[in-house]
């Protein structure tokens with residue numbers, strides 16, 4: 001069963017010319033990270049806020065675990081859905097521990113239950129447990145963002161809604177947070193709806209990308225397909241798919257690699273997370289048309305050939 005099902009969801013704000021969300025249907029499966037990508041005002045936040053009932057749809061329905069969200073008690077919906085916003089939304093007058101325990105306390109957990117959970121989540125997000133008693137203002141922006149994610153995870157929700165969570169963060173911290181999110185995702189198997197403006201971030205994180213324009217879905221597909229076969233000019237322009245080198249730099253080795261064929265050629269190797277642009281330059285500089293892909297232990301796990309790169313760049 002799909003974790004989230006949206007069925008022809010419409011949001012028409014009073015006095016607006018057209019609906020902010022204009023009949024969107026989609027499903028999100030267990031453990032899937034879906035990125036909502038599109039220009040400012042296309043309805044990303046509005047769609048997200050209807051999933052956790054901060055906004056009511058004008059029409060259409062949303063189901064979580066098969067139940068229409070209006071049939072789920074509000075506290076239960078809060079437990080099942082964690083929410084992270086761009087400005088972190090931490091309560092300034094509350095300590096880090098109290099912030100993280102927001103939902104557990106709403107759910108009336110005993111201190112003996114939520115307090116160890118706070119330490120567990122700080123550790124998960126690579127923050128020292130000594131931060132418990134600090135106030136948000138005593139943390140850097142990136143640290144506050146980690147606390148925001150810890151808070152969203154506190155009651156072990158099945159679903160995370162993340163609205164440009166890394167938008168205000170510098171590039172280096174942002175890359176670290178992206179990696180942590182992917183690790184958390186792989187370990188905890190959350191179903192995540194993640195809003196961003198940033199194409200690179202979308203391609204890096206998403207299992208599937210939903211490209212939105214003016215309240216409608218332009219394309220809903222895995223990153224590779226979005227880059228190689230953009231549904232229309234709007235998607236192609238948004239992704240910047242018209243530039244060959246840009247496309248190569250947007251795609252990763254693990255998105256095109258073939259199975260390990262049992263031979264090792266002794267030349268330079270690639271990592272699954274390397275870009276195809278890196279793969280091409282490695283091929284050119286080593287004068288080899290096939291390179292092995294290796295895991296963290298250096299064990300071969302696949303191969304990438306020049307032909308695969310050619311196919312990947314010609315499909316559009």
Ligand SMILES: Nc1ncnc2c1ncn2[C@@H]1O[C@H](COP(=O)(O)OP(=O)(O)OP(=O)(O)O)[C@@H](O)[C@H]1O
Pocket residue numbers: 013014016020038039040041042043044045046047197
């Ligand atoms: N509470 C509201 N009342 C009236 N109109 C609203 C309200 N919230 C959003 N809108 C309008 O609905 C449209 C979609 O807004 P939304 O916030 O969903 O966009 P977004 O895709 O999240 O944009 P951004 O990337 O800038 O955050 C916009 O035209 C916006 O002006």
Ligand SMILES: [Mg+2]
Pocket residue numbers: 044045046163
């Ligand atoms: Mg928004």
